[in-house]
Amino acid sequence: MILLLYGGNMKRIDLLKRRQARLKEEITANLDFLIGTVGKSPTMTGHNLTTKVEGKTVSLYVRKDIAQKAKEMTRRYKKVRTLIQKLSKINWEILKLENE
DSSP: OHHHHHHHHHHHHHHHHHHHHHHHHHHHHTOOOOOSEEEOOTTOSSEEEEEEETTEEEEEEEOGGGHHHHHHHHHHHHHHHHHHHHHHHHHHHHHHHHTO
16 A cells, blocks of 8 residues: 555656646746836827836836837746746645655
8 A cells, every 4th residue: 555655656746747847948938028017108109118126116118119029028927927836836746745
């Protein structure tokens, strides 16, 4: 019975480590990001990137020709943040299984 349990844990760890590796690859592939939100004010001709700098909200001007790329980069940050949360959960499961 103990052998079956141990073997099951090893298979589970292997599965989790494969998921961990995939998440790390996906995170690495999405590190070209910006933190903040790209928006357009009705009174402005261009866009702005709103972000926090040392605890204060700042708006940075974003030229119209790079606004779409900036929006894509902010979406990438949200994706990376979600992937890191998933990776943390998997790391926790691996830690628990390795120390049983």
